[in-house]
Amino acid sequence: MSSVGEAKDKTKDKTKASSLTYPFADIPAPGEAFEVAPGVYWLRMPMPIALDHINLWLLQDGDGWVIVDTGLNVPNIIAAWETLFTTFLKDAQINRIVVTHMHPDHLGLAGWLQDKTGAPLYITRTEYLMARTLVSDMPQKPPQAALDFYRAAGFTADNLAHYQKRFGMFGMAMHKMPDQYHRLQDGDSLTIGGSTWRVIIGTGHSPEHACLYNAEKKLFISGDQILPKITSIVSVYPTEPDANPLQDWLSSCAHLQDAFPNDVLVLPAHNTPFYGAHARLQALINGHEANNRRLLKLLTDPKRAVDVFPPLFKRKIDDSTLLMATGEALAHLHCLRARGQVAVTRDDHGVDWWQVTP
Numbered sequence: 001m002s003s004v005g006e007a008k009d010k011t012k013d014k015t016k017a018s019s020l021t022y023p024f025a026d027i028p029a030p031g032e033a034f035e036v037a038p039g040v041y042w043l044r045m046p047m048p049i050a051l052d053h054i055n056l057w058l059l060q061d062g063d064g065w066v067i068v069d070t071g072l073n074v075p076n077i078i079a080a081w082e083t084l085f086t087t088f089l090k091d092a093q094i095n096r097i098v099v100t101h102m103h104p105d106h107l108g109l110a111g112w113l114q115d116k117t118g119a120p121l122y123i124t125r126t127e128y129l130m131a132r133t134l135v136s137d138m139p140q141k142p143p144q145a146a147l148d149f150y151r152a153a154g155f156t157a158d159n160l161a162h163y164q165k166r167f168g169m170f171g172m173a174m175h176k177m178p179d180q181y182h183r184l185q186d187g188d189s190l191t192i193g194g195s196t197w198r199v200i201i202g203t204g205h206s207p208e209h210a211c212l213y214n215a216e217k218k219l220f221i222s223g224d225q226i227l228p229k230i231t232s233i234v235s236v237y238p239t240e241p242d243a244n245p246l247q248d249w250l251s252s253c254a255h256l257q258d259a260f261p262n263d264v265l266v267l268p269a270h271n272t273p274f275y276g277a278h279a280r281l282q283a284l285i286n287g288h289e290a291n292n293r294r295l296l297k298l299l300t301d302p303k304r305a306v307d308v309f310p311p312l313f314k315r316k317i318d319d320s321t322l323l324m325a326t327g328e329a330l331a332h333l334h335c336l337r338a339r340g341q342v343a344v345t346r347d348d349h350g351v352d353w354w355q356v357t358p
């Protein structure tokens, strides 16, 4: 599941997008560090998937450093870290490794960095435990419950075979995880370089995603909770087949608009740093609600999850995107079901049919 997170560029709200501003014209090369604010450095690592990069952050902490997010467990990111350690960091002490959430592009190299530096891992409890669970899935075959889940969504035998082949990818993108973590909770304060970073939790994209807000520096490290040009994936997975992550995501977007002022520089995990957080959050809410409305129009006749892709996604869904698209379609369907606007019936073949409620 290395591409879990975000692979679809489906920014639709052009007017809102134009209200964002991007203060930096340059992008750091792999192995370089670019100072975005005093003591705060931007790293960009290459990724071998559709989403071809991730941004990580280095925070100066006295004579040492705090790393925020770590990168996928792939050779070119490890090589970029090695370059950073010998050049920019000059083998200075790493005081903490902070990880926003469990996806392998963020958490993948936490164990490798810990082996190298001895630094402790800071992450929320749910993200840590969920990642440990997913890593342990690696050598196994998918459980029957997961096959039933995708059959109910309308997968063909071929689709199911493809899913079986992919199962356990999460673990492959991960270095062995640290055996211990230090818990981040909503409202916690981390003092780094004499400056306070407050932990703000978002949900919906991942179960307990930590963002870091620095009021003094007017900075917001958003992870995948706010991205300027990509809509983060919000998906239902077979582990929790009745989940309603879209409502969590919409509530988080609204909560974040109240949690910090609009004049922060957002440091996102993908794309580039930007101003305009509140407008972006509103555009994300509006985009999902517009998708909900389009879905309702389609569901005057019964449809399977795999039948509702056209109003949700601009691009054609193929084998490589089917799992993500299905998870996102279900997220919308579950949100509408929780609002009482659609109902679902399972047929004799174990397939779910969704339709607007009368």
Ligand SMILES: [Zn+2]
Pocket: 004, 005, 006, 101, 103, 205, 206, 224
């Ligand atoms: Zn993510």
